Every structure is written in structure tokens, then in C-alpha cells.
Amino acid sequence: MPLDLPRLDLRGFVSPVQPLHRLSEELGVEVWAKRDDLGSVGLAGNKVRKLEVELARARELGATHLVTEGSRHSNATRAAAAAAAALGMRCTLVLCHDEPKEPVGNLLLDALFGADLRLVGDISWVELAQRTSDVVAELEADGEHVYRLPIGSATGRGATSFARAYRELDEQMAAEGASFSTIVHASSAGSTHAGLVLGRAIKGADTRILGVVVAENVYDDVPGRYLQLAREAAALVAPTIEIGADALEITEQYLGEGYGKPADGVYEAIDLMARLEGIVVDPVYTGKAAAALIDQARRQTLRGPVVFWHTGGYHAMFDPAYTSVVWGNVPRLRQLEL
Ligand SMILES: Cc1ncc(COP(=O)(O)O)c(C=O)c1O
Incomplete structure (x- = not known):
């Protein structure tokens, strides 16, 4: 099998x-x-296992820009940002839960790995998915070849x-x-x-x-x-x-x-x-x-x-x-x- x-x-x-x-x-x-x-x-x-198959697919499709979403605390977005850096892809992260305003560990790492951060405030997961779709549309309109991963690379x-x-x-x-x-x-x-x-x-x-x-x-x-x-x-x-x-x-x-x-x-x-x-x-x-x-x-x-x-x-x-x-x-x- x-x-x-x-x-x-x-x-x-x-x-x-x-x-x-x-x-x-x-x-x-x-x-x-x-x-x-x-x-x-x-x-x-655990997110790295998923990225291994997803980013193989992204490469097959010739994508150059990874977009994904999550909380500012997200390990999935941090791993995605690191993987994008290692593979030479651009990366945009759409992140919610920005109260309190202090930076958190994963956010620091997201930024260090060179991701473009879109902080969208305390909105629901469902709204976050919609906001991320808007970001994807905007990037594609600018000619970017985007590979989108949903929350948690699920x-x-x-x-x-x-x-x-x-x-x-x-x-x-x-x-x-x-x-x-x-x-x-x-x-x-x-x-x-x-x-x-x-x-x-x-x-x-x-x-x-x-x-x-x-x-x-x-x-x-x-x-x-x-x-x-x-x-x-x-x-x-x-x-x-x-x-x-x-x-x-x-x-x-x-x-x-x-x-x-x-x-x-x-x-x-x-x-x-x-x-x-x-x-x-x-x-x-x-x-x-x-x-x-x-x-x-x-x-x-x-x-x-x-x-x-x-x-x-x-x-x-x-x-x-x-x-x-x-x-x-x-x-x-x-x-x-x-
Ligand atoms: C450390 C950790 N454990 C478990 C999970 C949950 O994994 P899944 O999204 O596959 O349910 C996540 C992601 O949200 C995570 O970062």
C-alpha cells in the first residue's frame, strides 16, 4: 500500500x-x-511533518510564496516561517490574538525567520480564515505565486x-x-x-x-x-x-x-x-x-x-x-x- x-x-x-x-x-x-x-x-x-509533504507539493506547483494563519502563539506558523526561510520562499503570516500587546516567543521567531506579519487582532478562527483569503487574493493580484496552508497546516x-x-x-x-x-x-x-x-x-x-x-x-x-x-x-x-x-x-x-x-x-x-x-x-x-x-x-x-x-x-x-x-x-x- x-x-x-x-x-x-x-x-x-x-x-x-x-x-x-x-x-x-x-x-x-x-x-x-x-x-x-x-x-x-x-x-x-508536529507541524514539520505536515510541512514536509505540503511544501513538496508547493514546489511541484512552482509556488514561491507561502501564506498561512494562526494565533501569535502558533507553532505551526513559526515552523512554516522557518521552512520558508530554509527553502528560499517568501512567507506571509496572518496572526490573531494580539492582546496583550507584548511580543511572544513564536512571534519573535516568525519575524526573525523573515516572514511578513499581518497582525489582525482578536478575531475568531473563522474570521481569521476569511482575512487570510483576502491576503492571498491581494498577493495574487500582485503577481505572487501563492501556496496557502490553512490553520495548523490541517x-x-x-x-x-x-x-x-x-x-x-x-x-x-x-x-x-x-x-x-x-x-x-x-x-x-x-x-x-x-x-x-x-x-x-x-x-x-x-x-x-x-x-x-x-x-x-x-x-x-x-x-x-x-x-x-x-x-x-x-x-x-x-x-x-x-x-x-x-x-x-x-x-x-x-x-x-x-x-x-x-x-x-x-x-x-x-x-x-x-x-x-x-x-x-x-x-x-x-x-x-x-x-x-x-x-x-x-x-x-x-x-x-x-x-x-x-x-x-x-x-x-x-x-x-x-x-x-x-x-x-x-x-x-x-x-x-x-
Ligand atoms: C505543540 C502542538 N501540539 C499539538 C498541536 C495540534 O496539532 P493539530 O493541529 O494537528 O491538531 C499543535 C498545533 O496546533 C501544536 O503546536
Whole structure:
């Protein structure tokens, strides 16, 4: 079964899997991590996999200008800006969520990577998509050959990279002489989840794949769009595979007050991952996925061995907005005298 669309290699290595012995002992469940967070500052995280196939397509089409959208905190736009720089493409980013007015880590990186930034204020995701379409029309009218990526690089094509990633994990775990029953990952625009679900279907496995939703109202119909992404991906690489709505498992239980806002368990998750494993999870994305893993392990509703798919994004820890919040909410840090 052809699983691989043409792709550029933007990472240069296969992200490792590693057992998290001390966390496993703490939780009483065998936990592993798939370290997609590793890589250079610009090109780390789950978005790079999607960019590898999307930008191969952009090149095939002769595009010279990449346009995409997201929050100012977005890892997807930061990775897109870095990839565009590395490939010699122009890049325009349309970014919302600009309150408070302080610069944030990913915004600094977007600018350093040379992207043209369009800051459009605190508008909804749906309005952001419309504003981005307007920017694309404007650039095309100026003669630019644009390749547009939607929010989070969420396309069926991008999702195929995570079907491939599922196979990669499966092979790595087998090489370690280990198995896995559950994958837990942070989820927002959906192509990570859609791709993993497709990868599992291709393998014929019964792994539980739990997508921990970290952003509210990304689409009018979130499960519907996720399913569409999985089906579009299947149509590209495995057309005989059928994906039903029951293949998806996404939960908003750990979203807390919303995207980038506090949620129960997130600071404890940041603390435990750091203190027990030397691994950084952030308050916006992976901290919520880790909180879900910890909570479900403690409730004994998580079948092990579990793979925590670390999707990257540690840069958010160093945004002024988050540094003080993390410091103030991890009890052992709060007690430190500065
Ligand atoms: C660190 C991190 N984890 C998870 C996600 C969610 O991935 P997806 O958009 O494929 O659902 C994102 C992107 O929004 C991210 O930056």
C-alpha cells in the first residue's frame, strides 16, 4: 500500500522514542514518549511533518510564496516561517490574538525567520480564515505565486504525514521489543489525530488514540472536520481504507478555560514531566495532553503501555505571558525566593 507522498526532509533525523521510567513508576502505567519536540528551534514539533509533504507539493506547483494563519502563539506558523526561510520562499503570516500587546516567543521567531506579519487582532478562527483569503487574493493580484496552508497546516495531504508517523512509531517500538496500546497527543486543527487514526487503520491495529483538544471552536463542526481530514488523507494514500466517525476519540475535558488558558492538572503535568523526566511540556498544548495522560492513568482508565506523543511547542514556556503563570502555579517554584 503506497503510504508515502513525495516529501522534503526538513528534520534530518527520525525523532526518537524513549521510555519514561520515572513517570511510569509514579503513575503505575508504562509510559513512553515520541519526541517530535526535538529538532532545531524553527523546525521542531508536529507541524514539520505536515510541512514536509505540503511544501513538496508547493514546489511541484512552482509556488514561491507561502501564506498561512494562526494565533501569535502558533507553532505551526513559526515552523512554516522557518521552512520558508530554509527553502528560499517568501512567507506571509496572518496572526490573531494580539492582546496583550507584548511580543511572544513564536512571534519573535516568525519575524526573525523573515516572514511578513499581518497582525489582525482578536478575531475568531473563522474570521481569521476569511482575512487570510483576502491576503492571498491581494498577493495574487500582485503577481505572487501563492501556496496557502490553512490553520495548523490541517489538510488531508498534511495528515498523511501522521499516517506515516504511526508506522514509524510502530517500527521503532518493535525494534525496542516493546508494544503500545494507547497514544495520547495534543489536538487542535486535527491533522495529527486524523493521520494517526489513518495509520492505525492501515496497520489494522486496535491502539486507542486519544486526542486532547486544546483550542475551542476551531471549526463549526470539529469531529466532522477531523473525519473529513482522515478521509481526504486516506483517499490520497490508502483509498481502500474506510474511516468511520467512531474511529476518532477527541476530548475537550482538559481544555480548561480555553486555548492558552489555565486548566486543571496542567501545572502539575508541567512539573512532573520536568522533575521526573527532564522533559518540557508547555501550558498551551502538550501540558494539557500530559495532564490528560496523568489524570486517566490515576483513574486507571488508560490501557498501557502508553505513548505520549510530544508534539513540540516548548517555546510557549518562554513567552512573558506564560513564564510568570507557570512560576506562580507550580508550588515548588512559587516558594522560591528570587
Ligand atoms: C505543540 C502542538 N501540539 C499539538 C498541536 C495540534 O496539532 P493539530 O493541529 O494537528 O491538531 C499543535 C498545533 O496546533 C501544536 O503546536
